[in-house]
Amino acid sequence: MTKIQNLLSSRRKENVSSQPQSVAADQSQSPVRHIAIIMDGNGRWATRRHLPRLAGHKAGVSALRRVVECAADENIEMLSVYAFSTENWHRPRIEVDGLMRLFWETIRSDLEKLHRDGVRLRHLGRLYDLAPDIQQAVRESMDLTKDNKRIGLNVCFNYGGRAELVDAVRQIIADGRQPETISEEMISSYLYTRDLPDPDLVIRTAGEMRVSNFLIWQSAYSEYYATPTLWPDFGREDLLEAVQSFQQRSRKFGRVLPTSV
Numbered sequence: 001m002t003k004i005q006n007l008l009s010s011r012r013k014e015n016v017s018s019q020p021q022s023v024a025a026d027q028s029q030s031p032v033r034h035i036a037i038i039m040d041g042n043g044r045w046a047t048r049r050h051l052p053r054l055a056g057h058k059a060g061v062s063a064l065r066r067v068v069e070c071a072a073d074e075n076i077e078m079l080s081v082y083a084f085s086t087e088n089w090h091r092p093r094i095e096v097d098g099l100m101r102l103f104w105e106t107i108r109s110d111l112e113k114l115h116r117d118g119v120r121l122r123h124l125g126r127l128y129d130l131a132p133d134i135q136q137a138v139r140e141s142m143d144l145t146k147d148n149k150r151i152g153l154n155v156c157f158n159y160g161g162r163a164e165l166v167d168a169v170r171q172i173i174a175d176g177r178q179p180e181t182i183s184e185e186m187i188s189s190y191l192y193t194r195d196l197p198d199p200d201l202v203i204r205t206a207g208e209m210r211v212s213n214f215l216i217w218q219s220a221y222s223e224y225y226a227t228p229t230l231w232p233d234f235g236r237e238d239l240l241e242a243v244q245s246f247q248q249r250s251r252k253f254g255r256v257l258p259t260s261v
């Protein structure tokens, strides 16, 4: 094992023994309002078990249920999850169809409980490119849960950061906005995420270190956290570890901190 790996592994062990079972108490110090997650590794999880890839995505839905509950318990205001990217259309037809069906079935099966639990659902992405029954299920779920306050769950489905910017620019031009009226705030107000806080923390599972076109405008100053855990295995402990890592960082937003002058 290398020195760095050794250090990380001993830190990990320390964390396990000293790690608080809840981060809620620390939320006043360095609050995490919004966590965005790139849920990666479903395919590998399935392949390791000699299962079809779709079994990995189904296990991914179970992980998502766990994480939403844990995040709500920890007073995290909002989660955004990357469930289907604009690039995922290029996957084999059987997987794309499976993911579409899984999305629709999950809304149908989980909506009532999510609503009871105070989850406000939002869809981020190009809804108009999805099948009419999915569009309808998404609209119904957003309408039913729109007044819920416990936690926001933004499902990025048929989402791409570049596509989002293209959609924004098209709308800005269609609205006849003049060049001098363009500002960062104005562009933000044309994104799918208008009215939502930017993510404080972006988590990516399965050991990958890429942004993959996820919330590229909104995560300009987010903290990144990568874990080797495959998404279907991700749970409460992993979420708390990510939050704990976030709480140990100093966010500078391009400035110099008073302590470092």
Ligand code: FPP
Pocket (backbone or CB within 6 Å): 039, 040, 041, 042, 043, 044, 045, 057, 058, 060, 061, 064, 082, 083, 084, 085, 088, 102, 103, 104, 106, 155, 206, 231
């Ligand atoms: C990436 O893992 C994961 C996806 C492209 C889909 C994520 C979908 C879910 C977690 C379930 C569906 C969600 C809802 C809301 C119904 P991968 O397939 O690229 O994994 P790999 O890199 O190991 O192949």
